[in-house]
Amino acid sequence: MATTNQNTVTQTFPVLGMTCASCASSAESIVTHQEGVVSASVNYATGNLIVEFLSNVTNAEKIRKAVQGVGYDLLIEDESKQQESLEVIHEKKFKQLKNKTLWAVILSLPVVIIGMFFMDMPYGNEIMWAFSTPVVLWLGRDFFINAWKQAKHRKANMDTLVALSTGIAYIFSVFNMLFAGFWHQRGLHAHVYFEAAAVIIAFILLGKLLEEKAKGNTSSAIKKLMGLQPKTVIVIQADNTEKQTAIENVKVDDVILVKPGEKIAVDGMVISGSSYVDESMLSGEPVPILKKENEKVFAGTINQKGGFQFKAVKVGKETMLAQIIKMVQDAQGSKAPVQKLVDKVAGIFVPVVMGIALLSFIVWMIFGGDNAIVQGLLAAVTVLVIACPCALGLATPTAIMVGVGKGAEQGTLIKDAESLELAKKVNAIILDKTGTITEGRPQVTGIQWLNNDDSKKYILFSIEKQSEHPLAEAVVKYLDKVNSTSLTNFDSITGKGAKADQNNETYFVGNKKLLFENNISIPEELQQQANEWSKLSKTVIWFSDSKQALSVIAISDKIKKTSAQAIKEMQDMGIDLYMLTGDNEATARAIAEQTGIKHYKAEVLPQHKADFVKELQEEGKTVAMVGDGINDSTALATADVSIAMGKGSDIAMDVAKMTIISSDLTKIPQAVKLSKQTVATIKQNLFWAFIYNLIGIPIAAGILYPINGFLLNPMIAGAAMAMSSVSVVSNSLRLKWKKVI
CATH class of the missing domain: 2.70.150.10 (Calcium-transporting ATPase, cytoplasmic transduction domain A)
Known part of the structure; x- marks a missing residue:
């Protein structure tokens, strides 16, 4: 590997063809050992390779060939074209997977029906063979290919387990069907397990389909950011x-x-x-x-x-927008790949299962007596069949599906298992102000007329209707039922307001500076009201004729009705709350006081929000970021749990892992409680899946035979496998009827 004593180039390339975290490890390892490469990192969560290399020693094409050598590929197009190409590839892959899953389910159904209810029908085995063969050998071929890739690198994952269990069940069934006499001569019945092989493939393909569907979010978020230009x-x-x-x-x-x-x-x-x-x-x-x-x-x-x-x-x-895009990509890429528990366990579980199967065969060969070979083979196959990953594979996705569905019913869209798992651990929440705590748009919150005389409000409405000033829209909306009048000599005064004539009188709408420049007096009652509103950090504008102010108007971004209640509820749960806003200090302080927030920062730029998230994470906190704008996207991508407001920007919702459809902050504590219930269900599912294997595998190996002569029939093992899956799904469905309290 080269050193850094020469000029290096750092580039990011999407890696294609990865199916698990072990694939990322293999791709990273092969790139790291290429001549001229200084460092390489492959992130399975984002699907990207970040590589630093000496441009005079190697190039992107050489790195691509090395990656292709271990069964993957690199997309080395220009960054501007990468996102489009990735979306096309993702869409094509999703369609292929969808077709595979659909056909696997269709072809597996008759196999299951015959295997469970019509085992003795004429040519039943041959029909099951005909239906299960395309499922295992064609629709499930990727499991065998990926398992072989892992084996070449001395690794194992869920694909290895699927390939072993389905492959052994299929081959054993074909042998039993074609050479049934081999077993009959020994006084045994030749069972087939075509339904087990086909159903495993169908179940796992369904899980892969759900996973692939969730994958395109990052690229679409970045594409939308790029679309702002x-x-x-x-x-x-x-x-x-x-x-x-x-x-x-x-x-x-x-x-x-x-x-x-x-x-x-x-x-x-x-x-x-x-x-x-x-x-x-x-x-x-x-x-x-x-x-x-x-x-x-x-x-x-x-x-x-x-x-x-x-x-x-x-x-x-170099532009600010490009920097935001880069920060979002970096923040997403900096997260460690989320390797599901079943994948981690498979690395140990698969070799252990293979070892137990082999050991049981050897023990039977030594101590099995007359039928040692037959009993040993049956025991080994039974171990591999009963170790089928269905229960393990269903443990997490079924609970997640129910949890996500329940969240959607309550108005919270949850994108993945990681955010559900982490939400229960959140002890610090950062809230954006505008659009999150507040409504996110300027509104007239008060208007006071001199001597309560509002007879000239139609003139105020007419001037503001012609004005280009952004605050004018708030006034127009507030006075929307007032009839307008014709004006003459309308003039927009940049940075101050506007003026117009009506019936030989000039009227002004704008800030205090506009009134002073035109020698317009301000009555004391209006000035007192303006001072009170200013203390609350509201924007004050004036309406006057050519002599004196006629009214004063307060405009501000209103706090949502449920914000204070939600903030109190989260604080009661022991969560530290922080408000970050790009607004001024006075406004930030006023909002914090009105909502009960103890910690806040004003005049914060987008990159500073992400930096603050990192500061809290370095203190050991699990941080949730809640925002609604493009300016929040970097911080959302950096946080452990990211929550977007449904009425905010599409980009914030794409980057965030949770979206609150109603933009109601009270949904956040609900999401935390739902997280606790869902994670508890996942743990229960995994417990039962593991207990099933811990008890079932030794029995399948024949551990009870010396005690009471009991040998587990492979067919019973297949039924037990099915029951374990049913128990996991049933436990997940219980979550649906639990109350979120």
């Missing part, structure tokens, strides 16, 4: 002509024109014009920000009604 921009040429240019061709110092309603393509500096820009994807705050000359603009943010020109300062991977 427009594909083309209008660049102003040296001769002042406009030219439409592809985003990848934009260079630093290019002058770009942004029209009303367009997305800003790259980071830059405004050089002419002005407009309000919606930067909620960065700050999470709902009020658009005025951008004028010499002010910064960022890729992915949305221009409102004005137009302006700006000079490109950062392009490509």
Whole structure:
């Protein structure tokens, strides 16, 4: 392996064809030992290889060939095309798996019916053979291929267990069917186990299908983030002509024109014009920000009604949006691969089962007497049949399916087993403010008229209806039943408000600075009300004629009705709560006081939210992040448990492992309690699955024979295997009727 004394290149490539964590380990090992590779890490959870290599010694194509040599593949396309290719591959794989599962179930049904109820029907064995052969040898061929790959690297997983149990059951059944006389001469009946082989394949394929369905979420989230950047921009040429240019061709110092309603393509500096820009994807705050000359603009943010020109300062991977995308990818990739308990156990369980089967055959050969070979073979096969992974394989997914279904009924969408498992351990929750604790949009929370005279409210409504200021929309919505009137000489005053004439009188709507500049007096009763609202961190705007203020209006982002109750409930559960917001200190303090939150931070940028998550994790806390915006996506990806508000951005919901459809915070403590119940059910299922094997395997090997002469028939072993699966499924269904308390 090369050292780092020369210039190195670090790249990320999707790895194709992995089916378990052992595959990731194999791919990582082969890449690490390639000449010129400094370091390599394969994450099964994200399906990515991060490799640092010496560009003058090796390249991506050589690394790809090494990975292909152990049965996998690398996608080495440009990053811009990777996501599209991955989605196509995922969709194709999902369709293939869906077809395989459907056919496996269809072909297995008649085998089960004949094997359980019509064993003695004419040509029953031959019919079962005909139906089970395509299931085992064609639809289940990947299990045998993957088991062989693992064997070559001296490893074992669930595929090994499936291949062994189905392969032995199938071969043994074929032998018994074709050479039934071999057993009849020895006074034994030739049983077949085609139904066991076919049903195992069908069950495991169904589990794989559910797993594959959950896999595409990360790539779709990243794709949506990338979709925030427009594909083309209008660049102003040296001769002042406009030219439409592809985003990848934009260079630093290019002058770009942004029209009303367009997305800003790259980071830059405004050089002419002005407009309000919606930067909620960065700050999470709902009020658009005025951008004028010499002010910064960022890729992915949305221009409102004005137009302006700006000079490109950062392009490509250097933009703020690109950095957010990179941070989300890194945060997701930094998590250790979640290796299911059954996969971990299989690494020990499979060799142990094989050893017991072989040992039982040897013991029978030595001490078995006249029928030693026959009894030894039967004992070995019975051990392998009874060690079928159905109960183990069903233990987790059935409980998860019921738990996820119950969560959905209660308004919480849960994406995977990992988040359900970790939710019960959460002892620190970070809450975004806007859209999570609050409604997420500016609303008029109060209006006071001078001497309670609101006769001029139709003029206020008419001015605000024409205004481009983002707060004007809140006023218009509040006064939506008021009739408008015609105005003359309307003028929008940048950064201050607007004015208009009506019946030879001039009226103003805006901030206090606008009133002072026009020598407009403010009556004491209105000023006192404005001071009270300001203490509560509400935005105050004024409405006046040319002489004095006529009313004062308070606008703020209202706290949701259930937020305070939910926060108290979570604190009563012993969970530490933290509020992080991009808003100012005064607003953050006011919200914290009103909701009972003890810890908060104001003016926090997206990357700082993720850093704070890491700080709490380093303190040993299991952290849940709750947010609704693109600005929360990095922190959501970094947290142990990520929860998105259903009324928030699609990207936040894609990155998060849980989504609260109603955006009601009281669903969070419910989700924690559901987690506890589901995990308890999984543990019960695994207990019964393991106990079944711990008791069943020794009996199958013939441990009771010296004591009472009992030998377990392979057919009974198959029935016991089926009963273990039924018991696991039944226990999972109990969860459905439990109350979440």
